[in-house]
Amino acid sequence: MSIRKRTLINMLKDKYEKFTAKEKQIVRNLSLDSFRNSEDIVIVSENNDVRVVNVSNILFINEPKNGIVFIRTKEELIEYRSTFDIKQYVINISSLFRYINNKLIINISQITYYDSYKRQVYFDLENRLFVNVTGIAMKNIIIKECGKENDLCLVSVNGYYEY
Numbered sequence: 001m002s003i004r005k006r007t008l009i010n011m012l013k014d015k016y017e018k019f020t021a022k023e024k025q026i027v028r029n030l031s032l033d034s035f036r037n038s039e040d041i042v043i044v045s046e047n048n049d050v051r052v053v054n055v056s057n058i059l060f061i062n063e064p065k066n067g068i069v070f071i072r073t074k075e076e077l078i079e080y081r082s083t084f085d086i087k088q089y090v091i092n093i094s095s096l097f098r099y100i101n102n103k104l105i106i107n108i109s110q111i112t113y114y115d116s117y118k119r120q121v122y123f124d125l126e127n128r129l130f131v132n133v134t135g136i137a138m139k140n141i142i143i144k145e146c147g148k149e150n151d152l153c154l155v156s157v158n159g160y161y162e163y
Helices: 001-016 021-034 086-093 135-146
Strands: 040-044 050-054 056-066 068-074 078-080 095-099 104-107 113-115 120-124 129-131
Touching: 040 078, 040 086, 056 086, 056 129, 068 086, 086 095, 086 104, 095 135, 113 135
Parallel strands: none
Antiparallel strands: 040 050, 056 068, 056 104, 068 078, 095 104, 113 120, 120 129
């Protein structure tokens, strides 16, 4: 990250809480525009915390309700509130992500294992960091992208793959 961007972020951290809602939205939009050609995204949280996250470090992005987005990295869970469609933005700048449904995208390169029987995709097996997916997403996306060798549930009782 350039010194110019780092200086901008430090200035924002100091002054952001004093901005009006309209000014905060302008800052968010300008920040996204300034990072348009990089794989870094600027996330401004409700508690005025400004973060720069590299897209390749994101495990998944979940939007349980419109305007409330949870961005999960290996280190932390970031809550982000905005009307900006960050899922579509990340899909556009990185070929690593796939839509699982209209509320969830995942980073295929960060998947360590999956369980086709439980329909869970694991990013860190030791810490049990996973997301639940539908059977269709498991069959059409996860198994095709990750291969059956990464399935924790390789063989069923009668000796056949679950899918």
